[in-house]
Amino acid sequence: MNVERILIPTDLSEKSNAAxxxxxxxxxxxxxxVDLMHVIPLSKYLGDSFDKIGVPLNMDKDIYPKLxxxxxxxxxxxxxxxxxDKKRRGEYIVTIDRKPSDSILNQIKKGNYDLVIMSARGSHYADFFHGSATDKIxxxxxTPVLTLSETMFLEKINTILVPCDFSNHSLAAIPMAFDMAKRFGAKLELLNVVEMYAHDVHGIEPTTIGIDxxxxxxxxxxxLRSFFSDFDEYNFEVQDGEEMYHDILVHNNNGEKExxxxxxxILKSIAAHHEIVDYANENADLVVMSTHGRTGLSRMLLGSTTEQVIQHLEKPQITIKPDLED
Incomplete structure (x- = not known):
């Protein structure tokens, strides 16, 4: 993973300082x-109010520039x-927009960033850091998005977790997790949750069946092997480990093998996202996951449930949106 430019949106509150x-x-x-960005979301509404009461101020010329x-x-x-590091401080970007998420998405696209870091806790603009706006971004x-609630420290990232199903999109998160594991010197775990289906019939409690x-x-x-064979641009292969459930990812990097x-x-659960959140909060220090999936886990990775995972996940999370034909 090559990271040359990072965007950090902030609402300028103390709670958002983790990023x-x-x-x-x-x-x-x-x-x-690192570029910093702040969106002023209320000024347009203020402008509408000023117009209605006839205040002799021009919002574009008098108010907005000062804000x-x-x-x-x-x-x-x-x-x-x-x-x-003052030399690594980039631009200070301030915009005015009714929808902070749209303004930030436009900046992400325009700025050609490699990573976006967002605090999962905000203050007076909490609707940006939680809810539909965060989910939309x-x-x-x-661009990959790292969401965190507390400051990250190198020595505290010891286990990186990748929730994955059998879809290409979920497996596409593994190369980034591999790179992060190398940089942090961390262990890497792949988590697959088998969703068990049962029905509550006539008051009988739902039960789960066994899995192989x-x-x-x-x-x-x-x-995994099929994925890296089909998408050989990743230059990865999988080698068997010495014991069950423990294997080796090999990256061919310009002739050198890492x-x-x-x-x-492997876990089983009625609702995959609950199991993943519980396992990650207890066992992981960083979660890397795709925002798209097909089977099982897709219910956790898509739609409003993503917001629930972010809100309940106590550990930093990197989400990616791979451009794959799955």
Whole structure:
């Protein structure tokens, strides 16, 4: 993964500082430039109110420029407080928009960023950091989005988890997880949740049936090999490990082979996203996942459930939207 430019949207509240406070870690890891962005979402509504009461002020000439200037100064102050390397501070971007998510998505596309880092906790613009706006950015951004609630530290990222089903889209998150595992010196785990279907009939509690974990494990490993064979641009292969559920990812990087051992974890659940959140909160330090899936896990990865996962996930999460024909 090549990261040269990062965008950090912020609402300038103390609660949203986790992303800014993590900037130095990524600057050190990738030697990249960080742009800061703030969206003023209410000024347009204020402008409408001013027009109605006949205030002799021009919003475009008198109000907006001052708002933008003030917010840019605050962005600069936040950067001074949280980003030590002045040479790696990029642009201070301030926009005015009814919908902060649309403004940020436009900037992501225009700025050609490699990574977006967002705090999962905001203050007075909480509707941006939670709910449909965050969900919209995650689902629509073609740039990977890292969402976090607390500052990330190198020494605290020891286990990276990739929730995956048998779809190409979910497996496409693995190369990024591999790269993060190499950079953090972390363990890598692939988590597959088998959704069990049962019905509550005449007051009988739902029950689950048994699963053949060895068969599921073999199926996952087979799909991994097929995926990397079909998408050979990733330059990955899978080697058998010395014991069950423990195997090796091999990346052919310009003639040099890089390896990361990974563990396959198989769980069963009535609702996959609940199991993934519980397992990740207890066992992982970073979650890397796709926003698209086909089987089973797709219910967790698509739509409003993504928002629920983000809200309940206590650990940092990178979401990607792979451009694949699945």
């Amino acid at each position: 800014l406070a993590s900037a130095d870690l990524f600057i050190e890891m990738f030697d990249c430039t 933008v200037e003030n917010q840019r100064k605050e962005l600069s102050a936040f950067a001074n407080e949280h980003i030590k 995650i689902r629509r951004s073609k 974990e060895k068969a599921v494990y073999g199926g996952i490993k087979g799909r 390896t990361v051992e990974f563990k396959t974890v």
